[in-house]
Amino acid sequence: MNQRIPVTELTSDFKGRAREALADSQLRSNFRTAMDSLMRKRADAFSDEDEREGLRELGNHIRARSLSNLPDLLEQLETRLTANGIKVHWAETVEEANEIVHGLIEAHDGRQVVKGKSMVSEEMEMNDYLADRDIECLESDMGEYIVQLDNEKPSHIIMPAIHKNARQVSALFNEKLGEHVSEDVDELIQTGRRILRRKFLEADVGVSGVNFAIAETGTLLLVENEGNGRMSTTSPPVHIAVTGIEKVVSNLRDVVPLVSLLTRSALGQPITTYVNLISGPRKPDELDGPEEVHLVLLDNGRTGAFTDAQMRQTLNCIRCGACMNHCPVYTRVGGHTYGEVYPGPIGKIVTPHMVGLDQVPDHPSASSLCGACGEVCPVKIPIPELLQRLRQENVQAPGHEPVSVKGAGSKYSRKERLMWRAWVMLNTRPAFYKLFLWGATRFRALAPKKAGPWTENHSAPVPAARSLHDLARDHLKNSDILGEKS
Amino acid sequence: MSARANILNKLRTSLAGTTPRPDEFDESLVTGPWRYPPEERIARLRELMEAVHTEVHQTSEGDWPARVAELLAKREITNLLYAPATPHGEQLARAWKGEAGRPALRVYDRPVEEWKAELFNDVQASVTGTLGGIAATGSLVLWPDRNEPRLMSLVPPVHIALLKASAIHDNWYNMMTDQNWAAGLPSNALLVSGPSKTADIEQVLAYGAHGPKELIVLILEDV
Numbered sequence: 073m074n075q076r077i078p079v080t081e082l083t084s085d086f087k088g089r090a091r092e093a094l095a096d097s098q099l100r101s102n103f104r105t106a107m108d109s110l111m112r113k114r115a116d117a118f119s120d121e122d123e124r125e126g127l128r129e130l131g132n133h134i135r136a137r138s139l140s141n142l143p144d145l146l147e148q149l150e151t152r153l154t155a156n157g158i159k160v161h162w163a164e165t166v167e168e169a170n171e172i173v174h175g176l177i178e179a180h181d182g183r184q185v186v187k188g189k190s191m192v193s194e195e196m197e198m199n200d201y202l203a204d205r206d207i208e209c210l211e212s213d214m215g216e217y218i219v220q221l222d223n224e225k226p227s228h229i230i231m232p233a234i235h236k237n238a239r240q241v242s243a244l245f246n247e248k249l250g251e252h253v254s255e256d257v258d259e260l261i262q263t264g265r266r267i268l269r270r271k272f273l274e275a276d277v278g279v280s281g282v283n284f285a286i287a288e289t290g291t292l293l294l295v296e297n298e299g300n301g302r303m304s305t306t307s308p309p310v311h312i313a314v315t316g317i318e319k320v321v322s323n324l325r326d327v328v329p330l331v332s333l334l335t336r337s338a339l340g341q342p343i344t345t346y347v348n349l350i351s352g353p354r355k356p357d358e359l360d361g362p363e364e365v366h367l368v369l370l371d372n373g374r375t376g377a378f379t380d381a382q383m384r385q386t387l388n389c390i391r392c393g394a395c396m397n398h399c400p401v402y403t404r405v406g407g408h409t410y411g412e413v414y415p416g417p418i419g420k421i422v423t424p425h426m427v428g429l430d431q432v433p434d435h436p437s438a439s440s441l442c443g444a445c446g447e448v449c450p451v452k453i454p455i456p457e458l459l460q461r462l463r464q465e466n467v468q469a470p471g472h473e474p475v476s477v478k479g480a481g482s483k484y485s486r487k488e489r490l491m492w493r494a495w496v497m498l499n500t501r502p503a504f505y506k507l508f509l510w511g512a513t514r515f516r517a518l519a520p521k522k523a524g525p526w527t528e529n530h531s532a533p534v535p536a537a538r539s540l541h542d543l544a545r546d547h548l549k550n551s552d553i554l555g556e557k558s
Numbered sequence: 559m560s561a562r563a564n565i566l567n568k569l570r571t572s573l574a575g576t577t578p579r580p581d582e583f584d585e586s587l588v589t590g591p592w593r594y595p596p597e598e599r600i601a602r603l604r605e606l607m608e609a610v611h612t613e614v615h616q617t618s619e620g621d622w623p624a625r626v627a628e629l630l631a632k633r634e635i636t637n638l639l640y641a642p643a644t645p646h647g648e649q650l651a652r653a654w655k656g657e658a659g660r661p662a663l664r665v666y667d668r669p670v671e672e673w674k675a676e677l678f679n680d681v682q683a684s685v686t687g688t689l690g691g692i693a694a695t696g697s698l699v700l701w702p703d704r705n706e707p708r709l710m711s712l713v714p715p716v717h718i719a720l721l722k723a724s725a726i727h728d729n730w731y732n733m734m735t736d737q738n739w740a741a742g743l744p745s746n747a748l749l750v751s752g753p754s755k756t757a758d759i760e761q762v763l764a765y766g767a768h769g770p771k772e773l774i775v776l777i778l779e780d781v
């Protein structure tokens with residue numbers, strides 16, 4: 073299998089990739105059309121504002137309550153799952169998680185793995201890890217399958233191939249599969265179905281993600297529309313689920329509002345075609361289902377985000393994608409510009425904890441802080457607030473304690489810090505301010521022609537000959553506005 | 559130290575001095591807007607299911623086996639997977655016995671390993687019962703078991719589901735609490751709300767992704 077070309081190698085940084093994406097009119101129209109339609113669908117699905125806001129409040133409550141008791145819930149989950157016959161594994165890093173998954177596959181002499189959609193497996197780059205060890209790991213979600221076929225990463229967490237149109241997919245199928253298919257979407261999907269059905273039949277191991285892990289009953293809940301999730305978790309003799317440690321909720325009933333929030337926010341659907349609740353492997357008297365079910369719980373930076381009460385809120389996320397659908401920046405630059413597993417607003421707040429803020433220094437500032445993401449988030453994560461916090465962390469002076477985000481301070485510049493100090497002094501001490509005004513108006517011709525990135529797209533600011541204060545004083549003197557002459 | 563101990567320790571350190579939040583689950587938020595007078599439940603479920611390409615028919619306890627035959631004949635389907643040990647399976651076999659031109663009845667009576675290729679390649683349709691339905695979201699509830707295993711409602715391209723009108727609940731919350739699901743779930747429980755579908759290419763909806771291409775629901779109105 074071909075290796076993926078890491079997007080980061082194509083163009084080195086966010087700004088460079090953004091420039092390329094902005095110049096790609098096909099890409100921009102693919103995203104614009106898709107995001108407009110997703111926004112409309114969500115709005116239709118939440119037509120009653122009071123109902124929506126009540127449910128978001130409840131969603132936030134459930135997630136916050138779960139996190140406030142996370143270690144105990146994880147233990148309860150483990151106990152319940154174990155009692156149900158599901159084996160639980162813990163991994164601090166993606167390497168550990170990959171080793172666990174690989175070990176399980178090896179133990180069954182597995183050569184073919186079929187995978188349902190899972191963002192955590194993307195974090196792990198599981199496909200590449202297994203391919204390097206001669207194990208085929210095939211994506212079975214239609215969007216993921218298309219993306220994998222083209223050696224790309226998903227550009228959206230719910231709609232992985234949204235950056236491509238039908239013509240591009242048809243060209244890809246013709247090139248990679250030697251299948252002559254038209255641009256008709258039904259025909260394309262039926263081709264994918266035919267190929268993947270054979271894989272479901274043959275696969276030794278099925279891998280999936282988890283939407284919610286229920287501690288009370290020891291249940292893994294998965295939502296999906298295609299049926300590939302059910303196939304991957306039911307047909308092969310072994311099922312391995314991978315998920316982040318934050319996905320646990322206390323009670324079965326907690327998933328009722330969360331599933332409703334998830335499917336309505338993501339796709340505007342009252343519910344997905346399938347809600348799949350897995351509470352155990354095949355029982356002795358049953359005729360199908362996997363003989364073994366495993367759950368791998370992954371940390372990968374989540375305990376880091378957890379240390380800080382404000383940042384902990386990033387772990388509320390139920391991965392619905394609504395924040396990216398409503399983001400003016402994401403809509404214009406697309407998912408690949410972010411260069412990481414999670415794009416868009418949610419990506420900007422979770423990625424720093426996974427890879428370090430110094431690896432994604434432009435992420436927190438790639439936002440107009442318009443607030444749309446925070447307004448639509450079904451579990452009320454205050455994304456704009458967290459972005460501002462990350463901007464501060466980004467310019468933290470060296471030696472600043474405590475460090476709450478890995479890789480903080482990479483954008484710190486002594487020069488910038490000094491300039492802001494001077495600005496504060498000028499604006500808080502009238503004498504300095506007057507002196508500055510006097511100088512700026514007299515020597516305006518000497519104003520710098522270049523003012524950093526500002527003058528890349530704007531003309532340089534030139535001070536006026538007279539300050540507003542000055543003009544106002546004159547104006548007042550010459551008019552009878554003060555009423556003294558009457 | 560193990561990964562497990564490290565993760566739990568880190569989480570506990572971060573929570574030191576805090577107490578878990580109390581449970582303030584307000585159930586009216588998930589039940590209030592989703593209640594229907596009994597006579598409207600079928601209509602609501604039907605409307606939602608039909609909106610996602612489910613074929614819904616209202617029939618009766620006595621008539622449904624003939625209805626199934628009709629639906630299959632129309633599609634020129636020649637075999638049907640059914641569960642003889644269930645009351646509805648028994649009824650179907652009895653009703654079809656001696657009738658000419660009925661599709662061949664197949665039975666899921668072995669572990670899947672023994673006939674997986676046949677199940678995937680040859681079986682054209684299946685008929686299963688359901689645990690009930692949910693009006694709020696237009697969903698069927700399936701609890702697969704030995705008689706009607708998990709793949710029975712997933713692999714055949716056409717799935718026919720029998721739903722008793724009296725088993726249609728207002729919403730998922732009421733159903734799971736009335737039946738106390740939390741006390742014990744089967745190894746697999748499912749909500750099914752239409753035939754399989756995808757919108758992964760240009761958001762164009764296409765049915766028959768990986769699961770059934772067609773879902774046919776027969777509502778038995780008199781039970």
Ligand code: SF4
Nearest residue numbers: 389390392393395449
């Ligand atoms: S941050 Fe909120 S809106 Fe964005 S994916 Fe997560 S839950 Fe959805």
